[in-house]
Amino acid sequence: MWAGVNIGAMSSRARYHHGDLRNALIGAAARLAAHGGPEAVTVRAAAREVGVTPTAAYRHFSGHDGLLAAAKEECIGRMSAAMRKRLDELPDQADPIESAIGRLEAIGRGYVDFALAEPGLFKTAFGGHFGANHLEKEHDHDADDPHGMLITLIGELIRLGYLDERQRLGAEISSWSLVHGLSMLLIDGPLAGLAEADRSAVVEQALTSFSRSLRNAGHTGA
Amino acid sequence: MWAGVNIGAMSSRARYHHGDLRNALIGAAARLAAHGGPEAVTVRAAAREVGVTPTAAYRHFSGHDGLLAAAKEECIGRMSAAMRKRLDELPDQADPIESAIGRLEAIGRGYVDFALAEPGLFKTAFGGHFGANHLEKEHDHDADDPHGMLITLIGELIRLGYLDERQRLGAEISSWSLVHGLSMLLIDGPLAGLAEADRSAVVEQALTSFSRSLRNAGHTGA
DNA sequence: TGTACATCAGTGAACGCGCGTTCACTGATGTAC
DNA sequence: TGTACATCAGTGAACGCGCGTTCACTGATGTAC
DSSP, rough: HHHHHHHHTSSSSOOOSSSSSSHHHHHHHHHHHHHHTTTGHHHHHHHHTSSHHHHHHTTTSSHHHHHHHHHHHOOOOOOOOHHHHHHHHHHHHHSSHHHHHHHHHHHHHHHHHHHHHHHHHHHHHSSOOOOOOOOGGGGOOSSHHHHHHHHHHHHHHHTTSSOOGGHHHHHHHHHHHHHHHHHHHHHSSSTOHHHHHHHHHHHHHHHHHHHEEEEEHHHHHH | OHHHHHHTSSSOOSSSSSSSHHHHHHHHHHHHHHTTTGGGGOHHHHHHHHOOOOOHHTTTTSHHHHHHHHHHHHHHHHHHHHHHHHHHHSSOSSSHHHHHHHHHHHHHHHHHHHHHHHHHHHOOOOOOOSSSSSSSGGGGGGGOHEEEEEEHHHHHHHHHHHGGGGGHHHHHHHHHHHHHHHHHHHHHHHHTTTOOOHHHHHHHHHHHHHHHHHHHHHHHHO
């Protein structure tokens, strides 16, 4: 809803007093989240980072809740971009089913890799409270956030007849549970101390084992 | 290390000024954690709960860190007890491999069920930072905490020749990732709004699908 | 084109809050003789 | 058994901190005539 204000002004900085305070504050909030996670996102710290009075933030956000929500959205956006990049880098695949499974694996890898590369942003995006009940408003998803991508790909596997409609929820939840749990365990769980090489081996093993189980689910059809 | 002080004094309350302040504070911390999660565990709140001055807590804990660590240990203990109860309720099974798989499923169910029943305690136990690198000091585990139980059961499957030694780490991590991710998603994730019945259906589906994948892993032996 | 005015993004000071932690202390408990 | 003393679990007051939020304000920007 603020997009209209910024569209024509992005190039000419120093519009009004600051120019683009809202976005600057969101950027600062993301920087704070990158170190320190969601707890580090405070109105005062973000304002301090930008070089502005805390009060100024209240012109653009309802308060701490509003700022944190915007930061979360920003983090989800960056994560989505990283995952989408993985998808785009994927080589073409003739078989549509193999292609969909490969893409599913790729976003899983992207999910975990982003969590490992940017734990603070990851935890801000998906660490504690996720926000509203996503699965209930399934139709709202245009595949532009991590969960939307997942839903789209699983929907594709159903459309292709590889999975049964009744498997939908189970597949969605198992997939997300695995990559989310894996990320948490690797970030600051019992595996936090693992060496880089071991880490990626573990991720690889978990992901391929998962897509094998998906394959089996597809074939048995249960 | 304080056990010696309390052993003979549990029955006669009001020993010294309070009698059992350390344990009382841990209990209060757990109560605070039950509502509000780990963030709610503060020195002042715990002292307030017990009806004692904040300073008094410093006789028993190094400070906030010490109290939180003790609270976490308490939460892990309660979780372990709940999981162990599940294990004990399991009917006998002739086939040792089926038995081990059944037990693995049972602790998985116990893990998720505890998370759902006591989200605050669960998040305090395993929500953010888990503590030290558990998998590296594997031998320290006597199967008395959730992770130790998992390690023991997977070790048993290896001993029985059902899993290969090289699958150990992968199996441990996949298992824990799944139940941990599932718990998080159900607690305050996108599935938080799910009805009770749907919730347990989802848990059941994810767990049986997982143990099927374990079965397949065992048979292919890769 | 110039001036008067409305708008609104920012300032600066202040509030009350709960937190962790430290200080010198008090007074009950347990112990030595 | 009684008394003097050491121990030590607790008190009460205070500190400095960063937080979210509100207030009356200022001064630059954009607009109407």
